[in-house]
Amino acid sequence: MQLNCPIAGNSGTAQATTQKEVIQVGVTGIRYEDILKFIDTQLAPQEGLEVKVVTFNDRIQPNIALRGKVIDANFFQHRPFMNNAVKELKINLVSLNLVSLSTLGLFLKSLKSVNEVPQNATVTIANDLINNDRGLRLLASNGLIKLKKNIKKFVTQRDIAENPKNLRIKEVEGVQVVRAINDVDFIVSSAQIVALAGITPQSMGRETAKDKKYALALVTLQGRENEPKIQKLNKLLNDPQVRDFINKQYQGRILPVF
Structure with missing residues (x-):
């Protein structure tokens, strides 16, 4: 949490305004963006978190942006894709909670x-x-x-x-x-x-929800996975309300796997 400088009111007591912690997350498609926007509006405020979505036009740039620390995490790839990116881009990435499967x-x-x-x-x-x-x-x-x-x-x-x-x-x-x-x-x-x-x-x-090999996960740079804002979003991505949103929004085309 970050706090603004105290402002003295008429009563002389100091007041503080809490600032939200901002996490920037890269995506490549509307379905990933929709899930993150649901979290940002419905769940993140209670955690003092603001999720800013950064959209990319291809599946290479979100990992390059991670390497350059332009974004904090991305949400668009499964572990086999990530493992291939690690080799090709020579970048150390970490896959966190599994979230959804685009069947x-x-x-x-x-x-x-x-x-x-x-x-x-x-x-x-x-x-x-x-x-x-x-x-x-x-x-x-x-x-x-x-x-x-x-x-x-x-x-x-x-x-x-x-x-x-x-x-x-x-x-x-x-x-x-x-x-x-x-x-x-x-x-x-x-x-x-x-x-x-x-x-x-x-x-x-x-495919069914049991086919988790190709399930999408939140991904970040190795060494950043324990940052509080990344862990907050990682936890929220497995919230029961996110499961309900995915089931209602995508009618089996995308399945929650948690």
Whole structure:
């Protein structure tokens, strides 16, 4: 807490005005911003905290801004992404409380279940290292493919042990996945991105709150994780009111994992 200089009133007693502690948090999308704004208006005042959101247009700059101490923390990434950033940017980062999972699902317009997926069906998934791994694992968890055992950290199509339906898996840039929904049998995409695209297809299978590997967390520089304002926000991100807000706001597209 910071205190202004005492001001003498008519009665001669000193009064002090409490200043809020400000934490600047980087985000890359409206859904992260909305969660932080809810905390800022509904929960942070009781903790003497003010959450200022700093928006970035890509997923690299929020970590560079952390390194330069332009912001105090960021809220947009899961631990696999963070671990990759640590190596590529040569920056020491710390992941704190897990908060939410932007669920990945199997989406299509005509089929009703994975049992209806025909032989030689075409599916589109993202081609980046992390989302490619995530998409292939979701196909496997829904019984559409089998992956080799004891495989490396991130799986690729080379790690497919069995493909009983002879799926033709097309890999494209992440932003192109949703656009392909009319050209393939089904897609593997973020449920929130599908909703934002104005598409309401049938979901055949989706990640659950148990799939915490790709859950988002508050991230800061190593050595700053115990700063009071960072710990305050870290605690508030796991408040039951935040869980209720996420459930109501996103209707299963984003899930609280705490």
